[in-house]
Amino acid sequence: MSSLAQTVMHSLDNVVQTAKIRDLSKDFVEATSNDGLTTDHGVKVSDTDNWLKVSDGTHAGPSLLEDQIAREKIHRFDHERIPERVVHARGAGAHGYFKVYDNSATKWTAAGVLTDPSRTTPVFLRFSTVQGSKGSADTVRDVRGFAVKFYTDEGNWDLVGNDIPVFFIQDAMKFPDIVHAVKPEPHNEIPQGQSAHNNFWDFVGLTPESAHMIMWVMSDRGIPRSYRMMQGFGVNTYTLINAEGKRVFVKFHFIPELGVHSLIWDEALKINGQDPDFHRKDLADAIGAGAYPKWIFAIQVIEEADEHKFDFDILDATKVWPQSLIPLHNIGELVLNRVVDEFFTEVEQVAFCTSHVVPGIGFSDDPLLQGRNFSYFDTQITRLGVNWEQIPINRPVCPVMNHHRDGARQHRIHRSEINYFPNRHNAGHPVSPSQGGYAEAMAGVQGMKQRVRGVKFQEHFNQAQLFVNSMTPIEKQHLIQAISFELSHVEDPVVYETYTKLLNNIDFELAKTVAQKVNGVIPDKPGRSNHGQKDATLSQFYYTPKEPSIVTRRVAFLVSDGFNILEVEAVRAALVSAKATTWIIGPRRGKIYADGESIGTGAGIMADHHFEGQRSTLFDAIYVPSGSHAEALASNGRAIHWIREAFGHCKAIAAVGTAAATVKYAINLPEVDIVNTLDTDEVVTSYGVVTTGKYNMKSVARDVLEIS
Numbered sequence: 149m150s151s152l153a154q155t156v157m158h159s160l161d162n163v164v165q166t167a168k169i170r171d172l173s174k175d176f177v178e179a180t181s182n183d184g185l186t187t188d189h190g191v192k193v194s195d196t197d198n199w200l201k202v203s204d205g206t207h208a209g210p211s212l213l214e215d216q217i218a219r220e221k222i223h224r225f226d227h228e229r230i231p232e233r234v235v236h237a238r239g240a241g242a243h244g245y246f247k248v249y250d251n252s253a254t255k256w257t258a259a260g261v262l263t264d265p266s267r268t269t270p271v272f273l274r275f276s277t278v279q280g281s282k283g284s285a286d287t288v289r290d291v292r293g294f295a296v297k298f299y300t301d302e303g304n305w306d307l308v309g310n311d312i313p314v315f316f317i318q319d320a321m322k323f324p325d326i327v328h329a330v331k332p333e334p335h336n337e338i339p340q341g342q343s344a345h346n347n348f349w350d351f352v353g354l355t356p357e358s359a360h361m362i363m364w365v366m367s368d369r370g371i372p373r374s375y376r377m378m379q380g381f382g383v384n385t386y387t388l389i390n391a392e393g394k395r396v397f398v399k400f401h402f403i404p405e406l407g408v409h410s411l412i413w414d415e416a417l418k419i420n421g422q423d424p425d426f427h428r429k430d431l432a433d434a435i436g437a438g439a440y441p442k443w444i445f446a447i448q449v450i451e452e453a454d455e456h457k458f459d460f461d462i463l464d465a466t467k468v469w470p471q472s473l474i475p476l477h478n479i480g481e482l483v484l485n486r487v488v489d490e491f492f493t494e495v496e497q498v499a500f501c502t503s504h505v506v507p508g509i510g511f512s513d514d515p516l517l518q519g520r521n522f523s524y525f526d527t528q529i530t531r532l533g534v535n536w537e538q539i540p541i542n543r544p545v546c547p548v549m550n551h552h553r554d555g556a557r558q559h560r561i562h563r564s565e566i567n568y569f570p571n572r573h574n575a576g577h578p579v580s581p582s583q584g585g586y587a588e589a590m591a592g593v594q595g596m597k598q599r600v601r602g603v604k605f606q607e608h609f610n611q612a613q614l615f616v617n618s619m620t621p622i623e624k625q626h627l628i629q630a631i632s633f634e635l636s637h638v639e640d641p642v643v644y645e646t647y648t649k650l651l652n653n654i655d656f657e658l659a660k661t662v663a664q665k666v667n668g669v670i671p672d673k674p675g676r677s678n679h680g681q682k683d684a685t686l687s688q689f690y691y692t693p694k695e696p697s698i699v700t701r702r703v704a705f706l707v708s709d710g711f712n713i714l715e716v717e718a719v720r721a722a723l724v725s726a727k728a729t730t731w732i733i734g735p736r737r738g739k740i741y742a743d744g745e746s747i748g749t750g751a752g753i754m755a756d757h758h759f760e761g762q763r764s765t766l767f768d769a770i771y772v773p774s775g776s777h778a779e780a781l782a783s784n785g786r787a788i789h790w791i792r793e794a795f796g797h798c799k800a801i802a803a804v805g806t807a808a809a810t811v812k813y814a815i816n817l818p819e820v821d822i823v824n825t826l827d828t829d830e831v832v833t834s835y836g837v838v839t840t841g842k843y844n845m846k847s848v849a850r851d852v853l854e855i856s
């Protein structure tokens with residue numbers, strides 16, 4: 149398995165050619181041993197280590213301001229940083245492509261990217277967390293950004309989504325408030341990468357429209373196992389416009405091929421410290437290994453005439469369109485197949501704008517979307533300058549021609565005396581819709597200018613309740629634990645009392661249990677009756693693939709001197725051929741000797757890490773082979789901790805022969821049955837592990853790991 153660094157280096161050798169990669173390659177710079185060092189103005193540099201000084205040759209004397217080479221080096225360094233994003237500062241990205249299966253969406257849209265199956269549209273996808281700054285950890289509890297730039301033949305389409313289908317607020321004007329409330333508090337810049345603090349819960353307690361979103365963020369969706377195992381949602385309601393100019397409302401979805409999987413909170417907390425780059429590495433490693441992350445792209449469509457048929461407003465971003473009412477149409481797929489070559493120029497400089505749509509796609513009056521359409525361009529000006537769309541990662545693959553001029557960091561040299569329209573040459577002229585010019589769909593509006601919310605926007609709890617009702621018991625248990633964790637970190641009683649009261653509008657049991665745990669207001673009866681409705685598609689288990697896969701899953705082999713090497717080799721080969729990744733963990737990084745080998749001279753096997761170098765939290769499953777090493781493992785506190793912790797996190801644990809007793813000893817739960825087998829096929833086709841009775845992995849695992 150290649151490391152992140154190796155993967156990045158290898159990506160150049162394994163260039164995936166889309167129109168965008170060809171475009172970016174115009175700007176590739178590669179240093180080779182033939183290249184000498186130069187200044188930015190191109191002069192060759194003879195010394196890059198010693199500042200020009202006055203010296204007697206024995207002692208260092210004063211440094212001279214005259215040294216333009218040293219000065220340039222420092223100047224350039226001083227200005228390396230640009231402002232981080234106000235939200236979504238921490239991210240990772242990759243290149244890929246998008247394809248539709250057929251032209252079935254033609255009835256709704258004229259957009260070639262959504263209707264032409266012969267096209268392969270290049271994409272760049274940036275994942276992110278929201279609250280933390282650029283250097284924060286990956287596995288915090290938070291919403292994940294899912295921002296896609298489609299480089300279409302008709303211009304860039306930016307679908308700037310999240311891994312959760314709803315949002316905290318209904319009107320863009322509240323955005324600065326929610327962001328100020330969730331970010332580190334202003335007086336002490338605490339906490340980093342967390343929402344567990346007074347100000348956040350104060351705001352959401354006083355903003356009931358956030359109730360539905362809070363249920364999602366506090367659910368296991370807030371701590372994904374991998375970016376590759378998250379859904380993506382456009383969240384806002386957009387419109388599609390067909391060739392006849394007819395408009396429909398649309399929501400966009402991405403469904404991961406690998407299913408939706410999460411960490412459990414204890415793992416997430418530990419990984420934050422053990423490997424803050426866990427998700428970033430996971431993405432690069434999977435792509436580097438050729439296990440390209442893939443999502444089905446689906447749309448939900450509502451005819452204009454049906455806009456008001458629902459008991460919620462379809463333009464309200466705090467509501468989902470339940471799939472039981474509005475089905476998904478799977479129309480295409482998105483694949484990520486290339487890591488970035490340089491983080492800053494690609495992941496940091498990529499800039500998205502919800503207002504960037506292409507012909508056939510339009511907006512709705514969703515008040516959140518309308519505000520977003522203003523905000524994104526604006527923020528890019530501060531972050532990257534007004535000519536941010538000329539930066540390689542942002543520039544379209546189709547021609548750009550207009551009369552916008554000048555501004556900081558203008559790179560285009562316009563060879564024309566014309567910079568206006570109309571002009572005597574008809575240069576840079578508008579293009580009619582029949583020739584591909586963008587045309588808004590006609591839509592009637594009427595009303596008085598006023599600051600209002602729509603009537604149906606006033607209802608905040610029905611769908612929060614629907615979501616909670618739709619959870620499996622284990623998801624509900626995690627939800628309770630998450631809210632209880634967060635409110636335990638809220639110090640002001642006014643805040644946690646307000647929130648526990650609000651919870652009773654969603655679910656009586658939830659409110660009662662959380663209130664009992666956090667010293668909140670314990671309700672004696674439900675705050676409102678439960679409508680009892682459910683929608684199976686809201687549970688993340690709904691997305692578990694019919695054929696579960698262990699592709700890219702991380703399996704650790706726990707060994708000590710005296711392990712059974714034939715068994716390790718056989719199981720390892722089976723796992724590798726199923727495209728899982730395998731890791732040898734032993735008492736030291738170096739050779740570990742097999743049963744029958746003499747220590748120091750045997751062929752052994754190289755351990756990738758020692759027991760303390762990596763923890764069980766970073767793996768999906770562990771395998772403990774048979775052999776005389778079992779006793780050594782049982783007497784090693786770290787090895788025992790590995791097994792015990794993995795068991796506590798409901799991981800699959802395979803233990804064979806003598807190792808079964810070690811595992812049993814480690815977990816210290818006599819009633820647990822251990823499947824004890826030497827048959828590789830059986831290990832590889834069953835759960836292979838602690839499987840029965842009270843601790844049945846299948847029922848308690850957050851992340852059911854099928855070794856198949």
Ligand code: HDE
Pocket residue numbers: 233234235236239274275276292293294295308309310315319320321323381382383384465498499500515516517519520523524525527528
């Ligand atoms: Fe954003 N959001 N947002 N947002 N958002 C930004 O733009 C904003 C919202 C989302 O990887 C900013 O370039 C407003 C919803 C993602 O570069 C900023 C409102 C959704 C990213 C901004 C919202 C998102 C951003 C900060 C309320 C899910 C990261 C830096 C009306 C559909 C994009 C930047 C990337 C980033 C504004 C609400 C997703 C300030 C005003 C809803 C994934 O412009």
